[in-house]
Amino acid sequence: MGANVLKVAGLKVAYGGIKAVKGIDLEVNKGELVTLIGANGAGKTTTLKAITGTLPDCKVEGTISYMGQSLKGSKSFHLVEKKLAMVPEGRGVFTRMTIHENLMMGAYTRDDKAGVEADIAKWYDIFPRLKERSAQLAGTLSGGEQQMLAMARALMCHPELLLLDEPSMGLSPIMVDKIFEVIRNVSKEGITILLVEQNAKLALEAADRGYVMDSGQITMTGNADDMLHDPRVKAAYLGE
Template sequence: MLEVTGLHVAYGGIQAVRSITFHVNEGETVALIGANGAGKTTTLKAIARLVDAAGGDVHFRGEKIVHAAPHDIVRKGIALVPEGRGVFPRLTVAENLRIGAFIRNDAVDIEKDLETIYGYFPRLREREDQLAGTLSGGEQQMLAIGRALMSRPKMLLLDEPSMGLAPIMVHKIFEVIRAVAAAGMTVLLIEQNARLALESSQRAYVMESGEITLNGASTALLHDPKVRAAYLGE
């Protein structure tokens, strides 16, 4: 479904991502793990066109999207939940969710999807009319995921959904991510919490200093001695 080939991204002469190649099949959850600064976020940003690729190619459902306009990416079916959540702080919770459906005009189905999101995250319904900036970090993460789902994407890109959250929140959020994936969503997940990422995915890629150094089935990587030593703290 998503094919990244030889992708290069540079920031002012620094190679953040060096010729990486990977793919995500339809219906699959794939994790991209690695240390801080390995280039994971940059990779997602390049796919979502928030940064320009210096070289290489990105295809989504057979279509080349590496030069698409940033605001067209969601129309093609990719929704990114950005690092740090990026909720609109002075929009209400309900407005944040509705703006997730900005590209849609099917008012009736939008209301239905809103109910589905509130079903996933009842906390959001309780805070419907509150400004998003007043929510806790975990609630903002719920909101960011809900907002992404409101576009009815074919693929979800998640950038560090567990970052800075209490364990109980992380648990809740990953429950929903797994439920969404089980319902058929294609997911590309970036996580510093490698164990969580590997336990929630079918396949994974390991990134180090802008390159992919390892890949395979998540269960295999969970037992790989190198991964265990470098990322699972064993």
């Protein structure tokens, strides 16, 4: 694996007197698929929002570096220009725009028209349901279809780093399998991924490395396959 794409050091996030993240360190190296697992309320989504600068008013301490440069003060809408894309929890599609328009929005930083059209065709091949409904408003899609669209839209900018927040949440088992198949394939293409996911088994099976977050702290880290077979992880997150 190559150099750091993302490095988080001493990250603390506090909402008033509530400490949501308590001084965590994590890193993602070029080409890695790293997963951050943990129970609801552990601070996983807060961590992603701190990285992308999308938190509401709160106190944030620590350093966040992307491709060797600090993200401090970066506006979230500039991150796509830096080739950092996020698929937020709850999908975040543009509900009053069509599928095709959503995909075009994902490519708004690009000016290679032929390349954009080729990428749209690629995602329509991967997600045929999107192709069938390309002129349909995104708000009328099922949760699974919206998740497909959100992922395809994020990947339209050719990100160096893709952040995924709970991509399996609320989806049928068949749809979850499809989404994770795409995540694994995207990783094989060399795109660096940080995956936040409650389905610890699927996440660790897909990942190279993992972090466990509990009550705002990193309590364990290591090789994903080792963690999958760790008795503590099995007992706490795999129901074994």
